[in-house]
Amino acid sequence: MVPKLMCPTCGMHVRAHEKDCPACLTFCGFPNVRKAEQPEEVGELESRYRLAGAAAAARGREAVFLAYESALADSASVVCRSLDQVKVLLSADSAVYTNFYRQRSSGGRRAEDTPIETQRETTDVRMFPSYHENIHFAALSLNGKGVLAYGACCLVLKSAAIARRASVFWENSVDFCNRVCPEQTKPIPPGYCAPWPMRAKLAAAKAEPELDAQSTREEFSLILLDGNRFIEVHIYGPFNRDSFDRLLLPRASTRADRAMVAAVRDIIRKDGLGIGVEEYS
Secondary structure: OOOOEOOOOOOOOEOOOOOOOOOOEEEEEHHHHHOOOHHHHHHHHHHHHHHHHHHHHOOOHHHHHHHHHHHHHOOOEEEOHHHHHHHOHHHOOOEHHHHHHHHHHEEEEOOOOOOOHHHHHHHHHHHHOOOHHHHEEEEEOOOOOOOOHOOOOEEEOOOOHHHOEEEEEEHHHHHHHHHHHHOOOOOOOOEEEHHHHHHHOOOHHHHHOOOOOOHHHHHHHHHHHOEOOOOEEEEEOOHHHHEEEEEEEEOOOOOHHHHHHHHHHHHHHHHOOOOOOEOOO
């Protein structure tokens, strides 16, 4: 059983989904991070990490295992969107990146009538009970690229902007729940999530079977994120253009896209956003 959290200021009980004390409004931590920091979660992850390290050593892969873990210390959180969505987000400091639930509740977006949307919401409610509308999703990356199925433009978040409010999960949470714990009444097993500072341990534990003695830094990037295989990042609350460090754009192939890219670069320069822009093929 998860121990009760008591407010450090007034001693009142703070429920699992609450970030502020309901009595005195003292900030008590982000719910997703508190969950990832629970002793049961950390203990199971540490055990999984030790077993992965032992397996790597037995296969003569200890050095590459440790190199992979070390590389993950520089990993970043990435969200992907279309070029026009990126332009809107960067155009004003009042623009906010919000999730599907916030867009839907404001009337700015219709719900999709698809099975995956139903699965997504069912999983989110299960993983983040009573606070799923506050969770924003990203993917962990070593090279700045994210899950391109969500958009070809990759926005790399500053670690400082999310470190206190982000947790990471083993994989796409819908796929995980469908495969590992499909029965809604059963709990999600511990040890598959971690607070942001422990992301390298979680990633190394997951990657151990994929590592080869000759794996390179470039291959590390694909082991971490390749198509729909990735580590999911859960960020409590929205973010804006000041939260981003880099922007990766596909090389423009049409006149319209080149004009849009030029406009985005101009916004970044004129507004002094300090966002590095890179193009990829």
